[in-house]
Amino acid sequence: MSERLRGGCQCGAIRYCVERLGRPSICHCRMCQRAFGNAFAPLVTAHGLTWLTHEPKRFRSSNKVQRGFCPDCGTPLTYEPDGYKPEIAIATLDDPRGVAPVIQVGTESRLPWCDGLNGLPTRSSEEEAMVDEFLQGIESFQSPTGC
Numbered sequence: 368m369s370e371r372l373r374g375g376c377q378c379g380a381i382r383y384c385v386e387r388l389g390r391p392s393i394c395h396c397r398m399c400q401r402a403f404g405n406a407f408a409p410l411v412t413a414h415g416l417t418w419l420t421h422e423p424k425r426f427r428s429s430n431k432v433q434r435g436f437c438p439d440c441g442t443p444l445t446y447e448p449d450g451y452k453p454e455i456a457i458a459t460l461d462d463p464r465g466v467a468p469v470i471q472v473g474t475e476s477r478l479p480w481c482d483g484l485n486g487l488p489t490r491s492s493e494e495e496a497m498v499d500e501f502l503q504g505i506e507s508f509q510s511p512t513g514c
């Protein structure tokens with residue numbers, strides 16, 4: 368099975384596979400911002416989602432939506448609207464590089480600084496370790512699957 372169709376959380380306690388991916392999107396709404404602890408939520412519709420380990424823990428964030436996450440490491444995993452296909456967090460795929468969002472939604476809450484991100488100075492992790500002593504010799508405890 369393609370790496371494009373498998374994924375999981377940071378600690379590896381929860382793994383999944385999907386038969387087919389649907390529409391990739393970015394949601395800027397306040398609920399997705401809070402659920403992801405981030406500026407926005409990149410999500411893709413998951414057709415034929417199967418949990419290979421165990422199901423995520425879920426939080427019902429509204430009367431129509433549950434959100435799945437790993438109770439061990441806290442990784443946000445799903446957006447699950449009642450009666451519709453679930454969506455999975457794009458970056459939890461083992462290889463998310465080819466799953467580019469095609470639409471932005473929830474734009475009423477889009478953080479105003481999102482537009483300036485491409486203009487910020489950039490450094491790779493290696494370059495950052497050269498200027499930040501703390502990062503030198505850092506050892507990842509992330510599940511090695513799909514790093």
Ligand SMILES: [Zn+2]
Pocket residue numbers: 376377378379380381437438439440441442
């Ligand atoms: Zn985990």
